[in-house]
Amino acid sequence: MDLELTGKSVLVTAASKGLGKASALQFVKEGANVTIASRSIEQLQQAQAEILAATGKQVQIVEMDVRNFQQIQAAVRTAAVDNKxxxxxxxxxxxxxxxxQQMDDADxxxxxxxxxxxxxxxxxxxxPYMRQAGGGRIVNLTSTSIKQPIDGLILSSIFRAGVQSLTKSLASELASDHILINTVAPGRIATDRIFELDQLKADKQQTTLDAIQAAALQHIPLGRMGEPEEFAKIVVFYGSFANSYVTGQSVLVDGGMVKAL
Known part of the structure; x- marks a missing residue:
């Protein structure tokens, strides 16, 4: 299938590692002109080198903290090609x-x-840059908590659900501009974040990391964690122009873990 991404300008944030980097790599493989953003310039340079080694293609890097509005503006400008x-x-x-009960206002x-x-x-x-391009695709990476809250991650569960509500709302508002927007939510994908959370849970329960992970796998029909590349392929499809009629939706890449309808 031609995903119609050759020469397209793509910005992926938090892309120096994990799911962001995996997604950026897949866009590069599809011929897109990719810009990756992250807080750490050193990690960005490492990701840039790894993507170059894997594809023979260079990605553009930009230092950006998602909590810094000026840096967001600069990253979008940098990623836009001919203001598109x-x-x-x-x-x-x-x-x-x-x-x-553990969270205060600052949290x-x-x-x-x-x-x-x-x-x-x-x-x-x-x-505005997508309008200039005549349309675009937006993919929001969230969590399976948009469908089923995760115990011990109340902040994530609340605000990720907010992102899905935003996605639904914008699907209608942006349709006339030919901008499609969707959410892709990872379940247990083998990333540093998952291992970090599992280790915290193991410490709290005074057990081992292996025990926590074995218990978690019992709730996944496919019986294993997903790989970042598997997740990234779904992101790239929804962010592609082969996707011409899906907007406002959420897809869970979770091996069947979440049972919500």
Whole structure:
């Protein structure tokens, strides 16, 4: 299938590692002109080198903290080619873990800025460049908590759900501009973030990481964690121009883990 991405300008945020980097790599493989953004210039340079080694193609890098509005503006401008941006993939690290009673106002504000306000700002900045391009694709990376809250991750569950509500709302508002917007939510994908959360859970329960992961796999019909590349392929399809009629939707890449309809 031709995903119609050759020569398209793509911005992927939080892309120096994990799911962001995997998604950027897949866009490069499809012939897109990709810009990756992250807080760490050193990690960006490492990701740039790894993508070059894997594809023979160079990606553009830009230092950007998703909580910094000026840096968001600069990243979008940098990614736009001839003032045109075709694809935006919004992504950010997860917020602090814990229960409702453990969170204070500062925790809620920090999570709002990291996981919801950042997405609002990135999309708002990208829209004029997509209109200039005659249309575009937006893919928001969230979590399976948009369908089923995750115990101990209340901040993520609340604000990721907000992103999905934003996606639904914007699907109608942006349709006349030929901009399609969707959400792709990872389940248990083998990334540093998952291992970090599993280790925290193991420490809390005074057990081993292996025990926590074995228990988690019992809830996944496919019986294993997903690989970043598997997730990235779904992101790239929804962010492609082969996707011409799906907007406002959420797809879970979770091996069947979430049972919600």
């Amino acid at each position: 941006l075709d694809v935006l993939v919004t992504n950010a690290g997860g917020p602090k873990g814990g229960t409702f 809620w504000q920090a999570a709002f800025e990291l996981n919801l306000l950042s997405v609002i700002r990135m999309i708002r900045e990208a829209i």
